[in-house]
Amino acid sequence: MALLAVVRSPPLTFFQTVVSLLLSAVALLSPYWCEGRQKVPKPLCTRTKHTDCIPVPGVSNSASIQFSWETGDDRFVFPSFHSGLWISCEENIYSDEWEEKCRYFMDLTPRSEKGIWWLCMTMELMYVALLSISCVLLLVQLGLRRRLRSSQQWGMLLNAFSAVFTVLGGLLGMVAHMMFMQVFQVTASMGPEDFNPHSYGYSWAFYVAWAAFSVCMSSGVSALNSYTRDTLLRRLKHKAWAYPLQPHPAPFYCPPPPPIPPPPLSPLSPYYIPESPSHLPPSLPSPPPLSCSLSPFYSPSIPSPSLSLPRPAHGYIPQFCEEDSSGPL
Template identity: 35%
Template sequence: MDRAKRQRALTLLPICLALAFSLTALGSSHWCEGTRRMTKPLCQDPLGGLNCIHFSQAKGSSGREDDGNQAVQYIWEMGDDKFIQRRFHVGLWQSCEESLNSTDEQCRSFWSIIPTEEQGVLWLSIGAEVLDIFLMLTSALFLGSRVSFHSSGFNWLKVDASVAILMVLAGLLGMVAHIMYTTIFQITVNLGPEDWRPQTWDYGWSYCLAWGSFALCMAVSVVAMSRYTTAHLEYTEEQRAQKGRQYSQDCSPELDASKKVWQTRAVPIPTGHALVNVLGHPGAPGKVSVC
């Protein structure tokens, strides 16, 4: 493998890594993470919990146990003790939060949480993410196919230019998609349903992967464009050098003939002919005869 193919094979690594980051972020629900404050549920244990007492446990006059309609619970927790913090995480597709009585999570669609007027913006964000992935996949396939087969120098220039354009477009689309999603989430935090609004939140690892994919796209585009500029200059200089050598080879017979003429010091002078200087230059060694 020559040097050019080796460089382009190494370029495939960050492209594939950026593609993997975007695919993982697209399917993940950890773009934003945080906690939500909610009131503790009433004691469900018939014997009472640690901080509550069931007042009525006696049997009714009919001999049957009371159905619990008149039961009273006394809870002496006050202030922040009446609330619990439940962790949640949100992605492009769904929002999940911890379950109270098990280690499972309760998930619901993110579409049902965001305001209705912002759903179109979320569609645009998802569409930009999908198009971003498509452009990166196209760049990887195009560069991989060119590395696998032999190509001339001019074709390599086309490969570098195409990869640079595709990757910069992918990076810009990803950036726009991430900004739109951030705006939608912040609007949902302020205007979303009361049973979902978080108390504290921050960006998750999926959001970091998405921006990491953007950084890789821009880095690959800069490297590809730099290599294209350098290779284009080298290719142009090589073409000029070839044309110069060809021109010198075509003109060499004429130059040799003229050199022989100018190197001739004198010609025979017939009797009765005057002598004049060549081209009117005094002291010129070459002489010709004139009638």
Template identity: 40%
Template sequence: MDRAQRQRAMALLPICLALAFSLTAVGSSHWCEGTRRVAKPLCQDHPGELHCLLFIRNSSSRKRDHRSQAVQYIWETGDDKFIQRRFHVGLWQSCEESLSSTGEKCRSFQSVIPAEEQGVLWLSITAEVLNILLILTSTILLGSRMSYHSSGFHWLKVDASVAILMVLAGLLGMVAHMMYATIFQISVSLGPEDWRPQTWDYGWSYCLAWSSFALCMAVSVMAMSRYTAARLEFTEKQRLQRGSQHSQHNLPETEASERV
């Protein structure tokens, strides 16, 4: 592998990383993570569980036929009556820990956000998909650039196209990430009571999405620098070739004039 091919391979590496980061972020559900404060259930309704409320029923009330008249004495008071359940949210679903098992209980994130914000969510998802398609197109173009060894102005256009596509991909990704963050913050305030988190922060998927944006902008700058340098080199070679052809064309005329 010569120097030019190594440079093309190094240029292809960050684009592949940006594509992998975007695909992982869009498919995961860890854009935001946090905890929810949930009241403990009664141990009578959930036997065998660790996180439940212990109570004692009044002995005089046991003789009554109506269970609703029984008096319950709860041992736990204050914050002891609540537990913290971890949750994580992505573009597609929201998952939280389940009390009855070690697994998670998931539901659609679209069912959590307010109805007037669902259109913004779909715009964010569309921008993320377009971002992935633009990065994939740039990867294919640079891959074809590495497959062929010919040179010329045609391949300079490939670098220019990659620079433009990566700028568009980065801008679309930035807008999509900001729209999602806004939607989530609105849902924290106006979402359903059984979903609103007590504490939350951005997760690793959100960090991957912004890392993909940074790589897109870096690749765009590098591609434009390569295009500018190669364009100047190509123009200089053409000028030298025209100069050599012009000198060779004038050489026979000079000899003929000397003979005369």
């Protein structure tokens, strides 16, 4: 988290933007985007040119000139050259001393590519201009941050605009670099006869330009990240102030219902088991026996039959007695 805070800090973003601006300016003004060697026929020997030339009788020091029949690549010289966005310089083959002659790159560009070259230069200048505006905005933001602590909203707005300008400038610079390489390749194949690159490659200014683009995009992404973080934190603080957190209520607990006893079995069920007498409730007191002497059919010598009925479960036992036949009818 500490590393992220340092990366998102406005001073580091301002430093990255300034470095990107300086590298872009150096690459824009440098004539070393591409370098290589040309393939040019050997010139005639003159008073200032005595090596790598075709000997001509009648010149000074003609006695030291060796005439030879040269064929193939011996008829050509390979002077070095380097080219940039504005000018192209090559080695002077008409003098023994090392010197360069430079020409405007626009003069070497074919007519069909001049419009693309002008568009490329316009986009390069817009790239540098947008980076300059972004540097000014970030500088103002740092000044407001130190002088006025309460101007946080204005600082965030300046940070957002600087991030947009930085990213937009980086994209324009990337497209301009690619367009220039296309124009150079067409010029190398369809340019004038005295500009005939035999072999060429990228030079240090080309890599500096792409390094500036990388730093520029890093600065823009850091600025956007910082603005997004500050905006989200501000919204969260405002939401916490407007809607304070409420304590969560205790969760409602519903006790489970009591278990429902199973219904009693019917006596007709095959699984019905009658209860034993030990578990029966105490029986009610039996009523006193009735006197049956008044019955005419009563005979004390004949014992009356006794009936044994099953005892019901509720404990009541019916009493059967013999009536007294001796009483009046």
